[in-house]
Amino acid sequence: MRRFAFAFSAAFALTLTARAGGSSPAAPEEIRLSLRECVHLALNHNLDIEISRYQPWIEDQNLRGAFGTFDHVLYADASTGRNRLSARDVLVGVPVLSSEDSLFRTGVRRTLPAGVTYDVNVAIEREQSNNPTALIDPLWQQSFGVQLSVPVLRGAGEEANTTAIVLARNARRVSVADFEKLLTDTVLGVQDAYWTLVAAIEVKKFREQALEVARKLFEDNQVRERRGLIAKVDVTEAEAGVASQVEGILTAENAVQDAMDRLKRLVDPALLRNDTQIVPLDAPGVQEEALDEKRAVERGLRDAMERRAEYRAIFVELDSLDRELARNRNEALPKLTALASGTFLGVEDDFSGSTREGRSGDTYAWSFGLALEIPLENRSADSAVRRSELDRRRLNLRRQSLEDLILVEVREAAREIKTTERRIEATARARVLAKERFDGEESRRDQGLRTTFHVLDARTKLTEAQSNEVRAKVDHATAWARFRRATGGLLAHHDILVDSNLAPRQPAR
Numbered sequence: 001m002r003r004f005a006f007a008f009s010a011a012f013a014l015t016l017t018a019r020a021g022g023s024s025p026a027a028p029e030e031i032r033l034s035l036r037e038c039v040h041l042a043l044n045h046n047l048d049i050e051i052s053r054y055q056p057w058i059e060d061q062n063l064r065g066a067f068g069t070f071d072h073v074l075y076a077d078a079s080t081g082r083n084r085l086s087a088r089d090v091l092v093g094v095p096v097l098s099s100e101d102s103l104f105r106t107g108v109r110r111t112l113p114a115g116v117t118y119d120v121n122v123a124i125e126r127e128q129s130n131n132p133t134a135l136i137d138p139l140w141q142q143s144f145g146v147q148l149s150v151p152v153l154r155g156a157g158e159e160a161n162t163t164a165i166v167l168a169r170n171a172r173r174v175s176v177a178d179f180e181k182l183l184t185d186t187v188l189g190v191q192d193a194y195w196t197l198v199a200a201i202e203v204k205k206f207r208e209q210a211l212e213v214a215r216k217l218f219e220d221n222q223v224r225e226r227r228g229l230i231a232k233v234d235v236t237e238a239e240a241g242v243a244s245q246v247e248g249i250l251t252a253e254n255a256v257q258d259a260m261d262r263l264k265r266l267v268d269p270a271l272l273r274n275d276t277q278i279v280p281l282d283a284p285g286v287q288e289e290a291l292d293e294k295r296a297v298e299r300g301l302r303d304a305m306e307r308r309a310e311y312r313a314i315f316v317e318l319d320s321l322d323r324e325l326a327r328n329r330n331e332a333l334p335k336l337t338a339l340a341s342g343t344f345l346g347v348e349d350d351f352s353g354s355t356r357e358g359r360s361g362d363t364y365a366w367s368f369g370l371a372l373e374i375p376l377e378n379r380s381a382d383s384a385v386r387r388s389e390l391d392r393r394r395l396n397l398r399r400q401s402l403e404d405l406i407l408v409e410v411r412e413a414a415r416e417i418k419t420t421e422r423r424i425e426a427t428a429r430a431r432v433l434a435k436e437r438f439d440g441e442e443s444r445r446d447q448g449l450r451t452t453f454h455v456l457d458a459r460t461k462l463t464e465a466q467s468n469e470v471r472a473k474v475d476h477a478t479a480w481a482r483f484r485r486a487t488g489g490l491l492a493h494h495d496i497l498v499d500s501n502l503a504p505r506q507p508a509r
Contacts, residue, residue, distance in 0.1 A: 028275035035194050035282045038267050039494050042190050043183070044505050045268035052182045053504045059172035066168040069161075070113060076106035099129035113158045117149040124351075136347070140354040145343030152336040163327040170320040177313035180498045184309065184490050186266065191481040193263040195474040198280045200259045202470040204252035210463045211245035214456065218242050221452060234452045241456040248463075284473035291417045300410040300487040307488025308406060314399045321395060325388040332381035335373035342366040406486065413483035420476035427469035434458070434465035 033041070043049060080102040107121025123145075128138035155161065218238035224230045260278055264271040271278070305311060343365045346358025357363060375381070438458040444450040484490040491498070 028277050030277045030279050031271075032279045032281055033267075035191065035280075036494060038194055038263065038278075039187050039190050039496075041267045042186055043496065043501055045270070046186055046266055047269055049179075049182060049186055049501075050505060052179045053502060055175040056172055056179060056502055057504070059168065059175045063165065063168040063172055066164045069164065070111055073109045074106070075109065076104075078102075078104045097129065099127060102126045111161075113162050115151045115155045115157065115161045119147040121145055121147075126351075136349045138349060140346075140348055140351050142346040142351075142354045142358045143343050144358060145341060147341040148339070150338040150340075152338055153333040154330060154335040156330075159323070160327055160330040163323045166323045167320050170316045173316045174313045176498065176502070177309040177316070179502065180309035180491070183496065183498065183501065184485055184488075187490055187494060187496070188481055188485045190263070190266045192478055193259060193266055194280060194282075195284060195477050197256065197259040197263050197278065198282070198284055199467075199470050199474045200252065200255040201280065202284075203467045204249065204256055206463045206466045207245060207249045207252045210459050211242065211249060213459050214238065214241040214245045217452060217455060237452045237456070241452070284470060284477055290421065291414065293414045293418050296414045296417075296483070297411055300414065300483065301407060303487040303489060304406045304410060305403075309488070311399075311402055311406065314395065314402060317395055318392065318399075321388060321392045325385065325392065328381065328384040328388050332378060332385055334375075335371075337371045339369045339371060340367070409486040410483070413479060413486045416479040417476065417483055420472055420479050423472040424469070424476060427465065427472045431462070431465040431469050434462040438462045 080100070082098070082100045084096060084098045103123065103125045105121060105123040107119055109117065109119045111117045121144075123141075123143045125141045126138060127141075150156075218235070218241070221230060221235045221238045225232060225235045261272060263278055264276075267278075344358050344361055345363040345365060346354040346356070346360075347363065348354040348357055438455075438461070441450050441454045441458040445452070445455050481490065484493050
């Protein structure tokens with residue numbers, strides 16, 4: 001039974017090895033990708049990025065709508081009516097007064113950014129009655145007038161009337177900053193997933209090499225045991241070593257598939273729906289120059305304050321709160337409005353005559369006045385001012401907290417780079433020593449000075465040392481990515497421009 005279990009385990013392990021080498025006729029399709037290719041694929045296929053692309057476009061429409069406050073308004077109205085009233089004066093000369101009246105009026109109205117509202121209008125009115133005392137019957141009256149409404153306190157000036165436009169424009173800037181932050185986080189996630197996949201594949205290779213060693217050791221021990229050179233226990237121990245390595249390969253294969261699924265989701269979710277395998281082309285080599293930690297932190301902090309999207313967005317939000325505060329303070333003022341109007345009139349018994357008289361300018365009307373309105377409690381305006389002041393104080397605290405967070409992130413990333421540099425040196429040395437120990441143990445076993453246990457233990461330590469070296473290199477590459485993310489330079493490192501990536505890429509399914 002044990003032999004059958006071993007044969008099954010070995011056959012399964014060899015199948016995994018064959019699949020990894022692409023020798024199986026049913027092998028899935030492979031896509032060979034570099035890290036830079038994965039990053040740029042994510043820009044076009046990642047659904048989270050695609051969703052975020054729409055917000056700046058939505059804010060563009062909100063900004064366009066904010067200008068609608070200052071659109072021209074064309075209005076018109078028309079009416080007609082008839083009145084019949086009993087006469088109350090014998091001098092009228094008729095027992096029942098009847099009249100017909102028709103009116104048509106049209107004009108254009110608009111509010112300017114300074115708060116001034118003007119209304120230019122034209123009116124035509126016709127009135128006819130049976131009143132014998134009327135001097136003109138029918139009566140045609142035409143008028144061309146202009147009315148102005150000028151706020152003096154509340155609502156006066158562009159700052160009070162264009163706040164909605166500034167807020168909409170700032171909202172778009174914040175949405176672009178949010179999109180840039182998402183791009184940065186996604187690129188960082190792609191790099192993490194890519195290097196995690198690379199490490200998992202490398203660890204799986206080391207496990208396969210260890211399995212091959214254990215398998216050869218088992219076969220050799222079987223031959224030796226048949227010749228009477230070693231005890232049965234050495235064969236059993238070698239068989240247990242094979243089973244252990246098979247278990248390790250299963251775990252490593254699971255880690256590879258998990259890492260690949262994570263990378264597929266970030267790069268192109270469509271890859272999750274088939275059996276496509278991503279084959280990384282980049283190796284976790286040390287390609288970065290040595291880091292001067294102190295200078296890197298000082299320079300990184302300056303760069304972060306200039307380039308971090310979320311930090312820039314704080315100041316945009318502060319500008320919005322400043323404008324809201326100014327508007328709310330203006331709304332707390334009394335309402336004083338200057339009103340002015342002027343109208344040219346034309347009155348005659350026919351349409352053409354009223355037109356000529358209106359053009360002559362001999363008949364006109366004008367007026368000027370002031371309207372004052374003072375809310376006694378004014379609680380709504382006062383509470384709006386205080387709320388804006390509190391929001392501004394809270395946002396300033398958020399800014400300070402973000403500055404502290406950036407400082408911590410930059411320092412941690414710089415320390416991690418230096419740590420991984422030393423880890424790479426240490427793990428490389430440990431791998432060399434582990435290889436020497438394994439070679440020595442294997443040689444001494446051939447001479448009968450060591451048991452199977454010592455060889456398997458040395459091989460396990462070598463696999464662990466190889467895995468640690470790969471992980472140190474991967475962690476070093478990831479640490480550099482985190483440092484660039486912390487200092488705001490990750491997108492520039494991959495030649496990614498935010499503006500050129502704002503346009504939506506995919507239609508909704």
